Amino acid sequence: MIKLLDKSVADKIAAGEVIERPVSIIKELLENSVDAGAKMIIVDIKNGGKTYIRVSDDGIGISNDEVETAFLRHATGKITSLEDLNAINTLGFRGEALASIAAVTRLKVLTKRREDSVGTKLTIHGSKVVSKETTGCPDGTTFIIEDVFYNTPARKKFMKNDGNEAGKITEFVSKFALNYADISFKLINNNTVVFATTGDGNHQNTIMSIFPTRDYANLIEIKHEENGIFVYGFVSNPGLTKSTKQGQIFFVNGRIIDSKIIEKGIKLGYKERVFSGFPISILFISLNPETIDVNIHPNKREIRFNREKEVIDAIGNAISNSIFKTEGISEFQMPKLSEKVEIEQTYEPEYIKTLKTEQIGIKKVLQEKKPVINDEFSIEPPYNRPFVFDELRIVGYVFNTYIITEDQNDNIYYIDQHAAHERIFYEKLVNNYLSENKISQPILIPIVINTSKSFYNKNRDWMGILDKIGYNISEFGENTFLIREIPENMSLTEAELFVNDFIEAVNQDEVIDNNIVIDKLITKSCKNAIKGNNKLSESEQLVLLNTIKNCINPYNCPHGRPTFLKLSKSDIEKSFHRK
Ligand code: ADP
Ligand code: MG
Numbered sequence: 001m002i003k004l005l006d007k008s009v010a011d012k013i014a015a016g017e018v019i020e021r022p023v024s025i026i027k028e029l030l031e032n033s034v035d036a037g038a039k040m041i042i043v044d045i046k047n048g049g050k051t052y053i054r055v056s057d058d059g060i061g062i063s064n065d066e067v068e069t070a071f072l073r074h075a076t077g078k079i080t081s082l083e084d085l086n087a088i089n090t091l092g093f094r095g096e097a098l099a100s101i102a103a104v105t106r107l108k109v110l111t112k113r114r115e116d117s118v119g120t121k122l123t124i125h126g127s128k129v130v131s132k133e134t135t136g137c138p139d140g141t142t143f144i145i146e147d148v149f150y151n152t153p154a155r156k157k158f159m160k161n162d163g164n165e166a167g168k169i170t171e172f173v174s175k176f177a178l179n180y181a182d183i184s185f186k187l188i189n190n191n192t193v194v195f196a197t198t199g200d201g202n203h204q205n206t207i208m209s210i211f212p213t214r215d216y217a218n219l220i221e222i223k224h225e226e227n228g229i230f231v232y233g234f235v236s237n238p239g240l241t242k243s244t245k246q247g248q249i250f251f252v253n254g255r256i257i258d259s260k261i262i263e264k265g266i267k268l269g270y271k272e273r274v275f276s277g278f279p280i281s282i283l284f285i286s287l288n289p290e291t292i293d294v295n296i297h298p299n300k301r302e303i304r305f306n307r308e309k310e311v312i313d314a315i316g317n318a319i320s321n322s323i324f325k326t327e328g329i330s331e332f333q334m335p336k337l338s339e340k341v342e343i344e345q346t347y348e349p350e351y352i353k354t355l356k357t358e359q360i361g362i363k364k365v366l367q368e369k370k371p372v373i374n375d376e377f378s379i380e381p382p383y384n385r386p387f388v389f390d391e392l393r394i395v396g397y398v399f400n401t402y403i404i405t406e407d408q409n410d411n412i413y414y415i416d417q418h419a420a421h422e423r424i425f426y427e428k429l430v431n432n433y434l435s436e437n438k439i440s441q442p443i444l445i446p447i448v449i450n451t452s453k454s455f456y457n458k459n460r461d462w463m464g465i466l467d468k469i470g471y472n473i474s475e476f477g478e479n480t481f482l483i484r485e486i487p488e489n490m491s492l493t494e495a496e497l498f499v500n501d502f503i504e505a506v507n508q509d510e511v512i513d514n515n516i517v518i519d520k521l522i523t524k525s526c527k528n529a530i531k532g533n534n535k536l537s538e539s540e541q542l543v544l545l546n547t548i549k550n551c552i553n554p555y556n557c558p559h560g561r562p563t564f565l566k567l568s569k570s571d572i573e574k575s576f577h578r579k
Helices: 007-018 022-035 064-070 082-086 097-103 153-157 162-179 203-210 260-269 308-324 417-434 461-469 492-508 515-529 538-548 569-575
Strands: 040-046 052-057 106-112 119-125 128-135 140-146 184-189 192-196 220-226 229-235 248-252 255-257 281-286 363-366 393-398 402-406 411-416 437-450 472-477 480-487 564-568
Touching (some): 022 162, 064 128, 162 192, 220 308, 229 308, 260 281, 393 538, 402 538, 411 417, 411 538, 417 461, 437 472, 437 492, 461 472, 461 492, 480 492, 492 515
Parallel strands (some): 040 184, 248 281
Antiparallel strands (some): 040 052, 363 437, 393 402, 402 411, 411 564, 437 480, 472 480
16 A cells, blocks of 8 residues: 655655764755855754754844744755756755754744844744744844754654764864854854854965864965965975864865865875874865866765866875975964963074084995996975075074074074974985985994894895995894994994984885985874984074074974974064053
């Protein structure tokens, strides 16, 4: 026997397609608020949204005689004809969200249009109108939703614990708020404000309100256009990564999406400078909607790009242009962080040691070694040099770490001696590697390197690289190698630390098949070699400044951290409220 489904059963089934869990309700309500022109939206939840969700906005509101209609299936104030479908620029238009939410919850809506003197309060339980009354209320619309899935026990069971549902909501609302920097959002969970954004249209401010940590305060703004693909966003320097993809948030034509293609673009942009983890990348990509297909994922979280390679390249170039060829240098971030600030780890005690190389005897060695692989790699110079090095005057030295210099244009530059030394050391090694004639120094007692059997039996390409850097290393049998000469510009300790880290890195990286890998190996192995004493004498500070000035890129350490931070006189004056 074929029967028509009871209306309430049909409603619940349809609701299941739209409303999967509390965050789906919030998604629909937020999209409606945006469509209603809201400038301020509050999301308030309790128990992961399972027992209570309130979404208030200051949008256009709904007139008293249309409130019930909004809850009918296929009721939408956004399109009336097929032609409208093509010109749609609102977020929702199928007119089923409110009907679906109302089918599976107990719900109240309070709404008032600016032009009306009173508002309306409508109460619906499981699609049935319980009451409707006029009421005083602010302009805009507030939805209060209680007892999600109270009448569909099977669905209710599928909700996760409160923390898990609240986590999904926080993630969603955060991303949603990032996307709409010109709308002020406040998220409240169990009576505690999770975050509040200003709605001032500034993406950096919005990011800082949502993620009030130092990592997010120093992101690099990127802006790039290529083949009609616009890439705008904020990325971390390669030295700063997260252990999860949490900091990688993508919007394509205004929609939050997940995308392996965009992830590939990011990888390309960082040119494998990222050793582990995921750099923060908040990207807003706009491209011709006809070149994407948004319908491949039921929740529309994934899209298909027709021109994948162009998208990857555009993102890659957007990132690499900004992080490797920085126009200027990092500006001092005036602290405007909330109490939630994560205290940045201070660096290890440090010292520039290569500058006082232990002279053990110098020998010129002619390298006739075949190049290991490919073409050669090069260090990219910055676009421009923001100051004349010779005009920098050292005016102070603090925390045994930062050299303070001033230029002749009312700017102060802080130099991080550790980062600067890393840069110097890295460029020396790369120069050694690239140079035909390099100088090695024999050492009195050879350095003995014990390795694992598997490493010993590994391909020996890595020896060629050390050789090109200026080491003389040979096989000694029994899983052992012997170093008899080290690069002239390295101290014994540095040389030993470097080689150990290098071998460790080779051990982890499977194949040395191109220059990017070689560059990566050198970069990686610079880290430990430069740790040592911390305090620099005045003359050592001067040597450091004079050495960094001759680097190809003096402004970043090879891991991407800034070596110089700028603070202008006018920044200081602003902070003292003189301006
Ligand atoms: P859709 O968004 O697809 O049109 P919904 O079921 O989500 O369908 O909403 C139905 C209608 O209710 C909307 O078209 C809009 O006219 C009205 N509406 C919903 N939420 C709001 C709101 N926050 N402010 C003003 N009007 C709203
Ligand atoms: Mg909608």
